[in-house]
Amino acid sequence: MIKKILIANRGEIAVRIIRACREMGIETVAVYSEADKEALHTKLADEAVCIGPAPSKDSYLSMDRIISATIVTGADAIHPGFGFLSENSKFAKLCEDCGIIFIGPDSDVIARLGNKQEARNTMINAGVPVIPGSTEAIYDAKVGAKIAEEIGYPVIVKAALGGGGKGMRVANAPEEFENAFQTAQKETQMAFGDDTMYIEHFVEEPRHIEFQILADKYGNVVHLGERDCSIQRNHQKMIEESPSIALSDELREKMGQKAVMAAKAAGYENAGTIEFLLEKNGNFYFMEMNTRIQVEHPVTEWVTGIDLIKEQIKIADGRKLGFEQKDIHLNGHAIECRINAENPQKGFMPSPGTIKDMYLPGGKGIRIDSAIYSGYTIPPYYDSMVAKLIVWAKNRKEAIRKMQSALGEIIIEGIDTNVDYQYEILHHPDYLEGNIDIGFIENM
Ligand code: MV4
Numbered sequence: 001m002i003k004k005i006l007i008a009n010r011g012e013i014a015v016r017i018i019r020a021c022r023e024m025g026i027e028t029v030a031v032y033s034e035a036d037k038e039a040l041h042t043k044l045a046d047e048a049v050c051i052g053p054a055p056s057k058d059s060y061l062s063m064d065r066i067i068s069a070t071i072v073t074g075a076d077a078i079h080p081g082f083g084f085l086s087e088n089s090k091f092a093k094l095c096e097d098c099g100i101i102f103i104g105p106d107s108d109v110i111a112r113l114g115n116k117q118e119a120r121n122t123m124i125n126a127g128v129p130v131i132p133g134s135t136e137a138i139y140d141a142k143v144g145a146k147i148a149e150e151i152g153y154p155v156i157v158k159a160a161l162g163g164g165g166k167g168m169r170v171a172n173a174p175e176e177f178e179n180a181f182q183t184a185q186k187e188t189q190m191a192f193g194d195d196t197m198y199i200e201h202f203v204e205e206p207r208h209i210e211f212q213i214l215a216d217k218y219g220n221v222v223h224l225g226e227r228d229c230s231i232q233r234n235h236q237k238m239i240e241e242s243p244s245i246a247l248s249d250e251l252r253e254k255m256g257q258k259a260v261m262a263a264k265a266a267g268y269e270n271a272g273t274i275e276f277l278l279e280k281n282g283n284f285y286f287m288e289m290n291t292r293i294q295v296e297h298p299v300t301e302w303v304t305g306i307d308l309i310k311e312q313i314k315i316a317d318g319r320k321l322g323f324e325q326k327d328i329h330l331n332g333h334a335i336e337c338r339i340n341a342e343n344p345q346k347g348f349m350p351s352p353g354t355i356k357d358m359y360l361p362g363g364k365g366i367r368i369d370s371a372i373y374s375g376y377t378i379p380p381y382y383d384s385m386v387a388k389l390i391v392w393a394k395n396r397k398e399a400i401r402k403m404q405s406a407l408g409e410i411i412i413e414g415i416d417t418n419v420d421y422q423y424e425i426l427h428h429p430d431y432l433e434g435n436i437d438i439g440f441i442e443n444m
Helices: 011-024 040-044 063-073 089-097 107-114 116-126 141-151 174-192 249-265 297-304 308-316 396-409 419-425 429-433
Strands: 004-007 027-033 047-052 077-079 155-159 169-171 197-201 207-215 221-233 236-242 270-278 284-290 333-340 357-359 366-370 385-393 411-413
Touching: 004 011, 004 063, 011 027, 011 040, 011 308, 011 366, 011 385, 027 040, 027 063, 047 063, 063 089, 077 308, 089 107, 107 116, 116 197, 116 249, 116 284, 141 155, 141 174, 141 197, 155 174, 169 174, 174 197, 207 249, 207 308, 221 249, 221 297, 236 297, 236 419, 249 270, 249 284, 270 308, 297 308, 297 333, 297 366, 297 385, 333 396, 333 419, 385 396, 396 419
Parallel strands: 004 027, 004 077, 027 047
Antiparallel strands: 155 169, 155 197, 207 221, 207 270, 221 236, 236 333, 270 284, 333 385, 357 411, 366 385
């Protein structure tokens, strides 16, 4: 049985995991960098181990140091949170080899799904709809151009090891292909030390719809409905909601079934997310599978009533899922706004520094997941997300009203934030109508 968990992360997600552990009677170990001595996760955990200097590569990305801290403190398991080592198959393998429970899927499953080209083929074989495109790895622009012609323009060239928008280029016509391919491939080589590419038809003006799944060690898989994550900027999500108003009950059931099929085909265990692109005509396509807990998991927690972090821990501990698909119902509407320390007026430039004073809203249907406090100094080394504001109400209209009101109450002094920008989105006529796609921010 898991008695002690080391949390290989920082910020609000580390705090979120510590809280879940405490409620379950599990001891917690925080790891922190020299820049995070005063961080909330360092203070809240039962034990805290300094694992190195501020730069992530010397601390939160240092596999040896994190494994050492786990062994020294006698923790049974590691929760990787999101980002950092959470989708690193080498790290998961290292945990397995050291007899430490990695709270996530098997290392080979992470590796297989991390290769988007392989993941695509897994889904084709499983009967999950994928975007029309190549089925073999492509290394050569000439070969690619022929395949692009067969797929039909516009096409998008993607990195097999990519995701999150890196190593991706669109070609609208044959004369753009070679340049798009070479640029994407160069970027891919630089970012991943690999130049394997694949090509898909470019889907225009889709929504980003993702399905949350849970899978235990015994082959039980359920989906927990969807999140609409179309409001994003440069592949950074800003607002997420559940359910999506673009889905009818019929479409939800169809996509949910495919999400479960996808997880089963991958031999998946633990919490995961199937990303789909949804076209205006209702066609949907598998894009990627994320093998971690996600930033936006609270909206799913709120409409399903299921604590996803606790479920992750229970699954890793070998427990059977305590519910079936028929037990899961989406109730009401939840919206999350990510609060970042950044200046929208200055191209969203990060704005680290000391929080001189702050006031965060509360009340019925309002949840804040954050790791900031008055007097805290946000270090410049890590992600700029400092809080998540999540609201719930019985329908979308009321949830929007609640979010508008809550955003209006936030005071964070001493640093710049995107709160006013979020407030603007929450009053935009297209957002209010639910008339959104992945181009929303760009076209705002
Ligand atoms: C696409 C696409 C359109 N067509 N693939 C962006 C990140 C990576 N996960 C894949 N991405 C996309 N793939 C095809 N065939 C559009 C995007 C895309 C996108 C997807 C989801 C959310 C925001 C996005 C912003 C720009 C592009």
